[in-house]
Amino acid sequence: MKKKYIQDTSFENLDSSSEQIILAEYESCTFKYCDFSNYNFSNFSFVDCEFNSCNLSLIALDNTSFRNVKFKQCKMLGLHFEHCQEFNLSFSFENTQLNHSSFYKIKIKKTIFDQCQLYECDFSESDLSNSAFKNCDLSGAIFDNTILEKVDLSSSSNYIIDPEKNRIKKAKFSLLGISGLLRKYDIEILEEN
Numbered sequence: 001m002k003k004k005y006i007q008d009t010s011f012e013n014l015d016s017s018s019e020q021i022i023l024a025e026y027e028s029c030t031f032k033y034c035d036f037s038n039y040n041f042s043n044f045s046f047v048d049c050e051f052n053s054c055n056l057s058l059i060a061l062d063n064t065s066f067r068n069v070k071f072k073q074c075k076m077l078g079l080h081f082e083h084c085q086e087f088n089l090s091f092s093f094e095n096t097q098l099n100h101s102s103f104y105k106i107k108i109k110k111t112i113f114d115q116c117q118l119y120e121c122d123f124s125e126s127d128l129s130n131s132a133f134k135n136c137d138l139s140g141a142i143f144d145n146t147i148l149e150k151v152d153l154s155s156s157s158n159y160i161i162d163p164e165k166n167r168i169k170k171a172k173f174s175l176l177g178i179s180g181l182l183r184k185y186d187i188e189i190l191e192e193n
Helices: 176-185
Strands: 004-007 010-012 024-027 030-032 045-047 050-052 065-072 090-094 112-114 132-134
Touching: none
Parallel strands: 004 024, 010 030, 024 045, 030 050, 045 065, 050 065, 065 090, 090 112, 112 132
Antiparallel strands: none
């Protein structure tokens, strides 16, 4: 069955029971103030789309395609991005809650996370090369065998990254964030008086 194609359409104040949201390829569409929590977006395609102030918590993402999709001021709790279609997977997040989401083993180079809450997110074995975490809170986020080369974490906080278990060549960290790289050594870092 061929998917429907929907282009240049704006959707507002919809929820998961809306008949307007159907299995389709959405291109250059905007979604505002929608509550799609617990919705099944499996096999949907989103290309050059934008989600503003939407609740996408616990949505199913099996074979979902995101290509150049922007999420702004969204609530996206408990998502499994590793279930998405890998081909051309690209998105950015601004002022978005992504707590308890998983990016396990996916390649998302050059991804921008701007002022995001990333509590307990799993970035294990993912490739985040050349990405930027701008003013993000990474409390409890998991970095294990993660490629963080040329990643900018200089304005973010509360991360714990083991340099021996992750690739961090040419990554940027702030002086205040250095403690997150040394946590496993159980040392005390004091500020100069």
